Amino acid sequence: MKKFWLALVGAFMAFNASASGFSEGKQYTELREPVANQPQVVEFFSFYCPHCYQFENIYHVPATVEKNLPAGVTHTRYHVDFLGPLGKALTDAWAVAIVMKVEDKVTPILFEGIQKSQTIGSKDDIRNAFIKAGVSGEEYDAALNSFIVQSVAAKERQAAQDFNLRGVPAVFVNGKYLINNGGVDSRSELDYAKKFSEAVNYLVNKK
Numbered sequence: 001m002k003k004f005w006l007a008l009v010g011a012f013m014a015f016n017a018s019a020s021g022f023s024e025g026k027q028y029t030e031l032r033e034p035v036a037n038q039p040q041v042v043e044f045f046s047f048y049c050p051h052c053y054q055f056e057n058i059y060h061v062p063a064t065v066e067k068n069l070p071a072g073v074t075h076t077r078y079h080v081d082f083l084g085p086l087g088k089a090l091t092d093a094w095a096v097a098i099v100m101k102v103e104d105k106v107t108p109i110l111f112e113g114i115q116k117s118q119t120i121g122s123k124d125d126i127r128n129a130f131i132k133a134g135v136s137g138e139e140y141d142a143a144l145n146s147f148i149v150q151s152v153a154a155k156e157r158q159a160a161q162d163f164n165l166r167g168v169p170a171v172f173v174n175g176k177y178l179i180n181n182g183g184v185d186s187r188s189e190l191d192y193a194k195k196f197s198e199a200v201n202y203l204v205n206k207k
Helices: 001-022 052-059 061-068 087-102 103-116 121-133 137-144 149-161 191-204
Strands: 026-028 041-045 077-080 170-173 176-177
Touching: 041 052, 041 061, 041 121, 041 149, 041 191, 052 061, 052 103, 061 077, 077 087, 077 149, 087 103, 087 121, 087 137, 087 149, 121 137, 170 191, 176 191
Parallel strands: 041 077
Antiparallel strands: 026 176, 041 170, 170 176
16 A cells, blocks of 8 residues: 555656656756755846847846746846956946846847947946946946945856856756756747746746
């Protein structure tokens, strides 16, 4: 009887995994060593990364994930240092955007300037991108050199190190799971964002 119940429980758990449409090794990978003290959903990206540009502007994954998260669940986006000649400067600038809450305004300008028009090639160009987004040069300079912005930038870098990050875009959930970007099945660009968001929510609720 005990073996019967164990088999039944195993079959039930397998059915639930199949019914959800998400399985370890395909849509997500469970980390060998969970990372503590990180946002529930953390996304790493780079303005130099073509796939990150597609995530943002073609598939609209970040916006879809943000829109569909359960109430109270945090979604944080961190820039990485290791791509491009201005990687470190952009990580600092992204910290400014986070603190000043202008991420949505500055993101398309920075992506456009680096990925498309290639008009951003210096720290001054990054500063001008913020000015285009409605932040005065004086406000940007003051924020960039502030303790709080430097603290946020340090968090970005520490998180990338803690997760042993090797590439972007990368989305981690609950410090335990990494979404496999290529494992999310879809029939269209919009469907991809929806399925990606569903995978994130599945892992948010997974114990």
